[in-house]
Amino acid sequence: MSVRKLTLMALFVAIAVAGSMFVAIxxxxxxxxxxxxxxxxxxAIFLGPVPAVIIAFVTALVRIFTGTGSLLAIPGSVIGAFLxxxxxxxxxxxxxxxxxxxxxxxxxxxxVAVPYAKILMGTSVAAFAFMPAFFVSSAIxxxxxxxxxxxxxxxxxxxxxxxx
Numbered sequence: 001m002s003v004r005k006l007t008l009m010a011l012f013v014a015i016a017v018a019g020s021m022f023v024a025i026x027x028x029x030x031x032x033x034x035x036x037x038x039x040x041x042x043x044a045i046f047l048g049p050v051p052a053v054i055i056a057f058v059t060a061l062v063r064i065f066t067g068t069g070s071l072l073a074i075p076g077s078v079i080g081a082f083l084x085x086x087x088x089x090x091x092x093x094x095x096x097x098x099x100x101x102x103x104x105x106x107x108x109x110x111x112v113a114v115p116y117a118k119i120l121m122g123t124s125v126a127a128f129a130f131m132p133a134f135f136v137s138s139a140i141x142x143x144x145x146x147x148x149x150x151x152x153x154x155x156x157x158x159x160x161x162x163x164x
Contacts, residue, residue: 005047009055012043016059020068033069036060036077037101037141038148044085044097045149056081075112080105080138084145094149098142106135 001009019035036059044052056077063069080101087093087100110131 001051005051008047009043009051009058012039012047012055013059013062015039016055017062017066017068020059020063033063033073034137034141034144036063036073037080037105037138038145039141040077040081040105041084041094041097041101041142041145042149042152044081044100045088045094045145046152049082049085049089052081052085053078072113075109076105076134076137077109079109079112083108084142094146094153097149098146101142101145102135102138105138106131110134 016036016039019039020033036056039059040052040056043055047055057074060069060073060077063073064071081104083100083104084097085100088097110133113134
């Protein structure tokens with residue numbers, strides 16, 4: 001990876017971490033951090049699958065270490081970033097990246113969170129305890145991410161992304 005791409009990835013991590021400090025919506029058992037999901041969608045569209053997953057994972061780790069996220073941040077962001085990137089890679093449609101984020105985080109990650117929470121957090125809850133929070137967070141973030149990506153599409157910055 002080039003220095004430019006790594007720098008851009010670090011910038012996305014910083015935006016996601018900073019956004020989680022200011023924008024958090026209580027949604028039952030978990031808190032919704034839509035900025036993380038917006039960054040997942042934008043990075044999936046402009047950088048592709050591997051960088052999007054790395055950005056999501058590093059962001060989750062930083063959020064865990066700074067106390068702005070729980071261990072649920074890992075499956076909640078990484079799975080969504082991966083599906084968003086794959087959806088965009090194979091369709092070329094930004095709105096499908098948003099759908100991939102919602103399916104990845106809102107449905108699949110909420111199901112993965114059940115055994116994950118039991119093993120790593122000592123919490124035993126049903127899948128439906130996580131699903132509303134994960135779904136709301138990812139839906140809000142996905143919509144925001146698609147809007148941001150559409151806004152960036154015709155800018156000099158978007159052309160810069162393509163040269164990385």
